[in-house]
Amino acid sequence: xxxxxxxxxxxxxxxxxxxxxxxxxxxxxxxxxxxxxxxxxxxxxxxxxxxxxxxxxxxxxxxxxxxxxxxxxxxxxxxxxxxxxxxxxxxxxxxxxxxxxxxxxxxxxxxxxxxxxxxxxxxxxxxxxxxxxxxxxxxxxxxxxxxxxxxxxxxxxxxxxxxxxxxxxxxxxxxxxxxxxxxxxxxxxxxxxxxxxxxxxxxxxxxxxxxxxxxxxxxxxxxxxxxxxxxxxxxxxxxxxxxxxxxxxxxxxxxxxxxxxxxxx
Numbered sequence: 001x002x003x004x005x006x007x008x009x010x011x012x013x014x015x016x017x018x019x020x021x022x023x024x025x026x027x028x029x030x031x032x033x034x035x036x037x038x039x040x041x042x043x044x045x046x047x048x049x050x051x052x053x054x055x056x057x058x059x060x061x062x063x064x065x066x067x068x069x070x071x072x073x074x075x076x077x078x079x080x081x082x083x084x085x086x087x088x089x090x091x092x093x094x095x096x097x098x099x100x101x102x103x104x105x106x107x108x109x110x111x112x113x114x115x116x117x118x119x120x121x122x123x124x125x126x127x128x129x130x131x132x133x134x135x136x137x138x139x140x141x142x143x144x145x146x147x148x149x150x151x152x153x154x155x156x157x158x159x160x161x162x163x164x165x166x167x168x169x170x171x172x173x174x175x176x177x178x179x180x181x182x183x184x185x186x187x188x189x190x191x192x193x194x195x196x197x198x199x200x201x202x203x204x205x206x207x208x209x210x211x212x213x214x215x216x217x218x219x220x221x222x223x224x225x226x227x228x229x230x231x232x233x234x235x236x237x238x239x240x241x242x243x244x245x246x247x248x249x250x251x252x253x254x255x256x257x258x259x260x261x262x263x264x265x
Contacts, residue, residue: 001235009124010241013188014227016132018197018245020139020181022223025202026216027174030154035086036074036175038195039093040182043070045191046100047183048116053103060183067179070096075175079168119190121231121241135184142177146170151212189242200249201226207256222252 001007028037047066054062070092078088149170153160160167178198186194205218230245237244 006122010121013124016136018223018227021197022201022220026219027150028198029202034199037198039089041191041194042093042097044186046096049100049103064183067183068176071175071179075172119188119242121188193246196246204253204256207260
């Protein structure tokens with residue numbers, strides 16, 4: 001498979017993307033943000049649609065800008081509203097996907113950009129790898145800066161505030177970095193399944209670990225091994241790479257779920 005440059009690019013991309021998903025997944029699961037991360041995918045579709053409306057053939061910039069704004073707005077309203085967080089996120093998520101579909105269908109561009117729904121990991125170019133490398137460094141730096149505060153918030157939000165942690169700022173920063181990772185990855189993973197990449201690695205890791213160190217390490221390993229296995233499977237059986245990766249992650253989750261009683265004694 002490494003006789004082809006596109007497979008080499010996809011392999012390098014897996015090495016860069018999946019550890020990011022593995023790291024972020026731990027806090028998405030621990031802070032009960034699975035529904036929120038799913039809404040980012042829906043919001044990203046609207047970002048693509050706005051880029052198309054503005055005449056862009058590769059609407060990555062509008063996608064990133066809109067996704068960050070979308071994530072921050074949800075975070076702000078969720079923290080200021082008396083309405084349940086799931087309701088607020090549901091309102092934004094449904095509105096975003098409907099607006100995106102309306103813009104796309106009205107401009108007749110839906111078919112042209114429908115590949116964003118399932119992604120195409122094998123279309124990654126050398127320039128894309130450079131962008132991924134930059135995002136990888138940024139995510140790692142933000143992760144190191146926010147980790148302790150995110151961990152305390154995941155345990156008890158009231159305790160976090162009593163320790164002087166500004167919960168909204170921390171949550172907003174984490175939401176923004178999630179939005180960037182989703183935006184940069186969505187063209188290769190796909191809108192329909194990208195949320196799975198932010199949930200399954202940590203969900204599987206939680207089944208077989210008892211402390212935060214092993215939880216984080218296992219989440220990264222699950223994400224990385226799923227990525228590599230899914231890429232090989234997609235090449236051998238000519239299936240969608242993103243979907244193949246998610247299926248492998250799901251299999252790992254169910255295996256760890258079956259073994260959880262042994263590991264969590």
